[in-house]
Amino acid sequence: MFDPATITVMLVKLNALAGGLFLLTAFGLVATRQVFACLRIYVGQALLLAFSAILLGVLYGSVHLFFVAAITLAVKCILIPRTLRRTVGQDIYARREISQTLNVPMSLLIAVAIAFVAYAVAAPLLTISTGPNASINLPIGIAGLFLGAYTVTVRREAIPQLLGILAMENGAFFAGVAIAPDLSLIAELAAAFDVLIIALVMGLQTRKIYKYIGTTAVGEMTSLREE
Amino acid sequence: MVNKILFNVIQVLVVMAFAPLVKGILTRLKENVQSKRGPSIFQPYRDIWKLFHKDEVVSVESSWIFRFTPYIVFVTPIFVALLIPVLTGYPLFFAFMGDMLGGGFILALGGFFATLAAIDTGNPYGPMGASRTRMVGFLAEPVFMIVFFTVSFVAGSTIPYIVHKYWVTPLTNFFEPPHVLLMLSFLMLIIAETGRIPVDNPSGHFELAMIDESKGLEYSGRGAALMKWGGSMKFFILCCIFLNVLVAPWGLAQTQHLWDVLLSIPLVLFKIFLFLLALVVIESSLAKLRLFRITEFLGAAFATAVAAMITKLLLM
Numbered sequence A: 001m002f003d004p005a006t007i008t009v010m011l012v013k014l015n016a017l018a019g020g021l022f023l024l025t026a027f028g029l030v031a032t033r034q035v036f037a038c039l040r041i042y043v044g045q046a047l048l049l050a051f052s053a054i055l056l057g058v059l060y061g062s063v064h065l066f067f068v069a070a071i072t073l074a075v076k077c078i079l080i081p082r083t084l085r086r087t088v089g090q091d092i093y094a095r096r097e098i099s100q101t102l103n104v105p106m107s108l109l110i111a112v113a114i115a116f117v118a119y120a121v122a123a124p125l126l127t128i129s130t131g132p133n134a135s136i137n138l139p140i141g142i143a144g145l146f147l148g149a150y151t152v153t154v155r156r157e158a159i160p161q162l163l164g165i166l167a168m169e170n171g172a173f174f175a176g177v178a179i180a181p182d183l184s185l186i187a188e189l190a191a192a193f194d195v196l197i198i199a200l201v202m203g204l205q206t207r208k209i210y211k212y213i214g215t216t217a218v219g220e221m222t223s224l225r226e227e
Numbered sequence B: 001m002v003n004k005i006l007f008n009v010i011q012v013l014v015v016m017a018f019a020p021l022v023k024g025i026l027t028r029l030k031e032n033v034q035s036k037r038g039p040s041i042f043q044p045y046r047d048i049w050k051l052f053h054k055d056e057v058v059s060v061e062s063s064w065i066f067r068f069t070p071y072i073v074f075v076t077p078i079f080v081a082l083l084i085p086v087l088t089g090y091p092l093f094f095a096f097m098g099d100m101l102g103g104g105f106i107l108a109l110g111g112f113f114a115t116l117a118a119i120d121t122g123n124p125y126g127p128m129g130a131s132r133t134r135m136v137g138f139l140a141e142p143v144f145m146i147v148f149f150t151v152s153f154v155a156g157s158t159i160p161y162i163v164h165k166y167w168v169t170p171l172t173n174f175f176e177p178p179h180v181l182l183m184l185s186f187l188m189l190i191i192a193e194t195g196r197i198p199v200d201n202p203s204g205h206f207e208l209a210m211i212d213e214s215k216g217l218e219y220s221g222r223g224a225a226l227m228k229w230g231g232s233m234k235f236f237i238l239c240c241i242f243l244n245v246l247v248a249p250w251g252l253a254q255t256q257h258l259w260d261v262l263l264s265i266p267l268v269l270f271k272i273f274l275f276l277l278a279l280v281v282i283e284s285s286l287a288k289l290r291l292f293r294i295t296e297f298l299g300a301a302f303a304t305a306v307a308a309m310i311t312k313l314l315l316m
Helices: A004-031 A035-060 A063-087 A090-094 A104-126 A132-154 A158-179 A185-213 B002-033 B043-052 B064-083 B100-120 B125-155 B160-166 B171-175 B177-193 B221-247 B258-285 B291-315
Strands: none
Touching (some): A004 B177, A035 A063, A035 A132, A063 A158, A104 A132, A132 B291, B002 B258, B043 B221, B100 B221, B125 B291, B160 B221, B171 B177, B177 B221
């Protein structure tokens, strides 16, 4: 029953499942109203990324991918949520609803269209790299990238916008683990700490903005005013 | 041949006999979660029995639709029970008559007449509930479509007996992302379609907040009994479609022996019980959505179904 071929098929399918759920979390970041729920969805997305990295590590026999998974878990599932909770005050999270430029069903529909665009963009690339894993991870990673960018444009609040940027990075990694399993460790470390610093700096900025202006709806701040 | 007709009849009888029990267990479990004792699980049977023995009052302003509707609501789930796998893993005598889309249309017919009957009497709450049900209905419709298309895209068929074998042959198919995402999406659809909590509160008694319940307010006596019974059968049928067709065919009879078919009754009921446990967790941990948030709920179901389709495209 457990011959290697079956296990390989199983792992490929599980990786595909992680990909599907990854896409779902990307949709979730676009449409969720609560700030806390957004943060949790982001952590879930990072978990799926780590899960996929572990599966691909087993499939490709690559130790690097296990390091990627470990770094992802440490930085994105533990450090970034903690940093964001520390730097940004509690009262920002206490708010339940986030303002959006478009209403939720509309932005979901556009997100679905963007996912199809990502599929169309990735299709020519797939002719170069082969294998069932790349054909899942590359389009979904690109879709994650696009949807992260879309989250930044459609959201008006600072924290979800920040999470959108971080989700873009998640998407890039999700595509990366499949097509470059032997990326050198220093690059992974650099990217991970980059993200951490981004979260820290933007969290502090958000706190400042909230302190001076009393809101974090940065989408509505369109003009400078001199005192 | 004779066997298959007999099994088909058994299937219908099981649906008719156990549908109120499923409703009763669900109500009881929900009350238990709220640390109340709750009514007996056989309460729906007593309700239906009592209603059958009461006089029926029909408004003089109503037309034949009002009198006719309880029978349609009662009969349509029985027709669907002939088509789908409730107890057996192989098609029975009447199964050739329709696929999943056909079953969906038959169920929709019952809903359509219930809506018309709610408008028929001129009771102010009836049309309100009816229009709200239609709102949920037409938002759920595209999701149904995408789910069925994705199912036929993945499994290569819309006939339930072919679809449910596909998910477990080989077993790794069970973990395919389209399958998992379709299950999620269809679960949200069942919640919306049967009026469970994030969409509608089935135990609420405040007319202005009602969606599904207010359609049956005008019925009394035998009509009310048939509406109640038909509603619980519709729930049972949707559970069967979800569990036996979309999740997995485990617990269904595979051979043509009578004992095997009878043995599958407790197994299927056990499967439904597990599903009810999950449903109770969902219903007890979420709050009812505001009316115009239902679009978002069903939008999420739509996005999930489309994600299932996209991942299937990628896997090809």
